[in-house]
Every structure is written in C-alpha cells, then in structure tokens.
Amino acid sequence: MPFPSSNQVPAAQQTPKHYGITSPISLTLPKEADLLLTQRLTETLNPFGVFEEELELQRRILVLGKLNTLVKEWIRDISEIKNLPVSLIETVGGKIFTFGSYRLGVHTKGADIDALCVAPRHVERTDFFTSFYEKLKEQEEVKDLRAVEEAFVPVIKLSFDGIEIDILFARLALQTIPENLDLRDDGLLKNLDIRCIRSLNGCRVTDEILHLVPNIENFRLTLRTIKLWAKRHNIYSNILGFLGGVSWAMLVARTCQLYPNAVASTLVHKFFLVFSKW
Numbered sequence: 001m002p003f004p005s006s007n008q009v010p011a012a013q014q015t016p017k018h019y020g021i022t023s024p025i026s027l028t029l030p031k032e033a034d035l036l037l038t039q040r041l042t043e044t045l046n047p048f049g050v051f052e053e054e055l056e057l058q059r060r061i062l063v064l065g066k067l068n069t070l071v072k073e074w075i076r077d078i079s080e081i082k083n084l085p086v087s088l089i090e091t092v093g094g095k096i097f098t099f100g101s102y103r104l105g106v107h108t109k110g111a112d113i114d115a116l117c118v119a120p121r122h123v124e125r126t127d128f129f130t131s132f133y134e135k136l137k138e139q140e141e142v143k144d145l146r147a148v149e150e151a152f153v154p155v156i157k158l159s160f161d162g163i164e165i166d167i168l169f170a171r172l173a174l175q176t177i178p179e180n181l182d183l184r185d186d187g188l189l190k191n192l193d194i195r196c197i198r199s200l201n202g203c204r205v206t207d208e209i210l211h212l213v214p215n216i217e218n219f220r221l222t223l224r225t226i227k228l229w230a231k232r233h234n235i236y237s238n239i240l241g242f243l244g245g246v247s248w249a250m251l252v253a254r255t256c257q258l259y260p261n262a263v264a265s266t267l268v269h270k271f272f273l274v275f276s277k278w
Contacts, residue, residue, distance in 0.1 A: 019212050020257035030263045037265035041225060049109040050224045060102070060113065063141075063160050067167075068096040070139070071117050074132050075177075078123050093177035094119050096167075099202035101245055104210065105220045106227065112164035116203050118181070119171050125154070125195065128169040132156075153198045168199040184208055205246060213253050214260035221264035223252045226271060251275060 075094035100114035238244035
C-alpha cells in the first residue's frame with residue numbers, strides 16, 4: 001500500500017473557496033499604498049453626497065420599523081376578519097424586506113427605498129391595494145400616497161416622514177411568515193402568481209449579490225464609485241437603454257469575485273480593465 005508523499009496538501013487547502021463560476025484572476029493582498037488610495041477615494045467621494053449621514057440613516061431605519069409594524073398589524077386584522085384560529089393569528093407574521101440600492105448599502109442622500117411586503121397565503125393582493133392602502137392613508141406621516149395596481153410590477157408609492165418608499169407585494173404559499181425567512185430559497189417560488197414572483201425578484205437578486213461577493217464593504221465602496229462615474233457620464237439609466245442599478249452592481253460584484261482580496265481603489269481600476277476587454 002503506497003504511503004502519501006510528504007509534500008501532499010489536504011484537499012481543503014488544494015481548492016480554496018472562490019466566488020462565481022471561475023477561479024480568481026489574482027489573490028494578491030493589498031499593499032499600504034492601496035489602502036492609502038482607498039482612503040483618498042472615500043475622501044474624494046464625500047463632496048458628491050454618496051454617503052448618508054448617520055442621523056439620516058437612523059431615520060430610515062426608524063421609518064422602516066414603523067412600516068414593518070403597520071404590516072404586522074394589518075395582517076393580524078386580515079387574519080381576524082377571515083376567522084383564522086387565535087393561536088395562528090398571534091404567530092402569523094408578515095414582514096417588510098428592502099432591496100435595491102438601500103439593501104445593497106449604496107444609497108445616496110435623499111434616495112428612495114425599494115421595499116417588499118411579504119404576506120402569508122390567506123392575504124390577497126386585493127387586500128394589499130384596499131385595506132393596507134387605507135391603513136397607510138390613516139397615518140399622519142404618510143404623504144403623496146398612490147397605488148399603481150396595473151403596473152408590470154404592481155406597487156404602492158408614498159412618502160413616509162419625508163422618505164420616498166415604493167412598496168411591492170408578494171403572497172407566499174406559507175401559513176405564517178417567520179422573521180428569519182430567507183427569500184433566496186427557490187422553494188418559495190412554487191405555485192406562486194407571476195406578479196408575486198416578479199415582486200420577489202428584486203429582493204432575491206439583491207440578497208444573492210451580497211451573498212456572492214468576498215468582502216461586502218469593498219464591494220459597496222467600489223459600487224458607489226462606479227455608480228457616480230456612470231451618472232456623471234449620463235449612462236446610468238434603464239429607461240434610456242443604458243445599464244441600471246442592478247446591472248452595475250452585478251458587474252462590480254463580478255470584479256470583486258475575480259480579485260477577492262483587493263480593496264476598493266484596486267477594484268475600481270480592475271473594473272475598467274476587465275470590462276474594457278470583455
């Protein structure tokens with residue numbers, strides 16, 4: 001029986017984890033100069049309003065918390081109207097998820113929030129556009145409330161305490177909505193209405209992107225930079241046929257996968273290097 005040679009490496013070490021469908025281009029660690037350039041990059045971005053102040057960030061969190069509470073109250077009310085057992089009403093749940101630039105952590109000052117209201121199976125889409133709409137109308141913090149029910153992805157738009165929010169709706173084939181629900185689970189899509197699947201797409205894509213980048217903070221700073229560059233060059237727009245927010249995020253995420261140890265200053269350079277030769 002042959003003995004293993006002394007220079008053999010355990011399998012776990014032979015195949016280091018890599019993100020994406022191919023191996024990284026480089027695993028080089030950042031040098032002191034790279035860290036300094038990244039610090040300068042942050043300082044350069046500051047005057048352009050790409051970073052939100054902590055006070056404003058806390059206000060957004062507070063508003064989303066209030067909205068989440070409203071959703072839970074509304075779903076409990078619907079559950080009572082539909083004569084669900086009392087034991088089930090107490091645990092029925094319901095939750096607000098965020099997606100887009102806010103969920104990615106790259107929103108700018110004054111940007112709106114993309115949100116998704118997830119409800120259990122006994123709550124209908126018509127309930128969302130009637131009773132929930134009315135509940136929102138009763139809130140003194142809510143202004144400019146409007147429902148766009150016939151849109152490709154139906155939405156309720158509003159301003160909540162001065163923050164613009166777009167709320168989509170998805171009804172899952174679940175009896176209750178747990179707090180730790182992972183929307184990336186493909187099993188949740190079974191037997192769903194196509195409008196619910198479209199509504200879920202934003203959250204699922206955003207969460208998947210965050211799950212597939214090696215370092216979220218490096219990804220965020222790089223994406224903020226690329227988004228600013230694209231906007232300043234007037235090529236940031238789905239409507240005009242250019243790339244939109246998710247598309248730019250995917251390109252930056254791919255760059256992060258190819259250079260998993262690189263910091264933002266290096267990733268910005270590599271972004272243009274990679275996609276100029278794509």
